Amino acid sequence: MIDSLLIANRGEIARRIVRTTKRLGIRSIAVYSEADAGMPFVTEADEAVCVGPANPAQSYRNTEAILAAAKSTGAQAVHPGYGFLSENAEFARAVEANGLIWVGPSAEAITAMGDKINARNLMAAAGVPVAPGTQDPAATVEAALAAAEDIGFPVMVKAAAGGGGMGMAVAADPDALRTEYDKVRAFAERMFGDGSVLIERYFPRVRHVEVQILGLADGRVVALSERECSVQRRNQKLVEEAPSPAVSPELRQRFLAAAVKAGEAVRYRNAGTVECLLDPSTGEFFFLEMNTRLQVEHPITELIHGLDLVEEQLRIASGEAPTFDPDALTTTGHAIELRVNAEDPKRFLPGPGKVATWVEPSGDGVRVDSGYAPDTTVTPFYDSLMAKLIVHGSDRADAIAKARAAVAGFEIVGPKNNLPFFAELLENPEFLGGDYDTGIVARMR
Template structure:
């Protein structure tokens, strides 16, 4: 097993990784910005290094500072968490060129999946279903108009280098396409340094379902069940659950097999996620993207399978077999995750501030992965995620009941927060039925 691990991230995911590392007897090293010096993950690490000011480009995305911190502390490996440098192939290559172990997939797999057009083409060649769309970037507006006419309206206009629900727009006709194309291209150039745009079929009513994969050290790729991620605002997730209430046993077999093919197509190692769109009226699913990292929502998979995905990541990186029997995976009950964000519960706009009260719920089947504590300040420099409230029950009904109780018991004051939204959602007939889609949040507001 790896003996010392530098965690190149912050907040709840850094704290989460540190917790597993320390349980395994692995020395955990944190890096942090000046703005995060007082957060729990810094205090809980065995050692901590400040890598720069609040601006992520000067700290959490500062490759030179992070590699220097690894060298000065004698770290053996680097875990990137999610976001920041986690899907940066150049960073992965730099880590390995520095003689360090990279806890993640190979740089070639990251590169292959980072370009959404290339990823679509690779998946189609591997027999993974993809929605109708462009096989190369729409070089200009004229090419986009021609492609949309062939695909048929409405179309999704997407940044080819984007991810995480960013850089997307819907065009219902040519006039809208002209607006969205320019908007998405400008956003992509600004955010990703790459203005490439792709178009694909847009589904007005669709579910977002993903499969957790794990590429083992021996070359096998496993599918660890699916997660339902259709409760979203601005194409970004708020709630995830596993198993998905929309997936039948027959569909699950097809979905998981496709995810394994996707991983095998890029010789995938370590943890990753194959995201798909599911048409609830036809049962068709289509490849959306592959996240070449640990997902925010990994705890729901952990709870239903009884495994620690961070431990499995470390074992793969160290060349060790998994802790479980890959041929005897079982699913236990139902798990739901709620993302507790520092944002208002109606418009979902960020509302940072100092936490005056922070009392986490406890009890059977309740888990809280938090990045903050009472007295900490949620700053405007980073994502608004403060904590993840995860519940587990024997079935979906029990999980929802535990989620209701946990939301009611979570005492939080200071920053704006979205707990009232979850109170409403957990009483909403559409959500309770399990028959919902990505439009549910807009219908709740």
């Protein structure tokens, strides 16, 4: 097993990884920016190295500084968490070129799945369902218009190099497509350095369902449970639950089989997620993208399976067998995750600030993965996620009841927070009935 791990990330995911390393007796090394000095993940790690100023480009995305920290501390391996450099193939290559173990998939798999058009084509060839769309980038607005006519309006305009809900727009007609094509292309060039644009069918009512996979050290790909991720604002997830209330046993088997095919197509190793769109009116699902890293919402899968996915990642990277029998996976109960963000609960605009009061809920089936504590500060330099409030119940109704109590018992004073939104959602008839889609937040507002 790996004996020392540098965590190339910050906040709650760095802190969460430290918890697993402590349990396994692995020396943990945190890297931090000047803005994060004194944060819980820094003080709880066995060692910590400052890698630069607040600007992520000069710290958490600074490959040279992170590799220098690994070398100076004698780290054996690097875990990238999520975000920042986690899906950067060049970083993965650099880690391995420096004689370190990369806790993640191969650089080749990251590259293959990082381009949406290439990923769609690979999945189609592997027999994974994909939505009608372009097989090559729409190089001009005229090409985009021609593709849209073949696909049928409305269409989704996507940055081929995008991810996590960024670089997407809906066009209902040719005029809208002309406008959105230029916007998405410009955004993609600015954010990803690649202006390639994909045109794909848009589904007015759709659910977002994903499957957690693990590419094991022996080469097998295992699909765990699915997660429902349809509670979103601006294509960004707010709430996830497992299992999905929309997925029948028969549909689940189709989802899991498709996810295994997706992983096998790129010889996937370590943790990843196959994201799909589900048309609730037909039961059809389509490949959306593959996240070649650990997901924010991994705790709900952990709770229903009784696993520690970070431990599984470390075991795979060490060449060891998993802690579970891949042929005898079971699930228990229902889990829900609420992303507690520093944002107002109405318009979801960022509201950073110093934390004056931070009281986390506790109790049976309640877990909080947090990045903050009293007297720490949510700065504007990073993502607004402060904590993940996760509950596990005997069934969905029990999980919702525990979530209500936990939301009521979570006290944050200082930064704005979206806990009032969760209190509203957990009383919403559409959510309670389980028959919701990605438009639920918009309908609530």
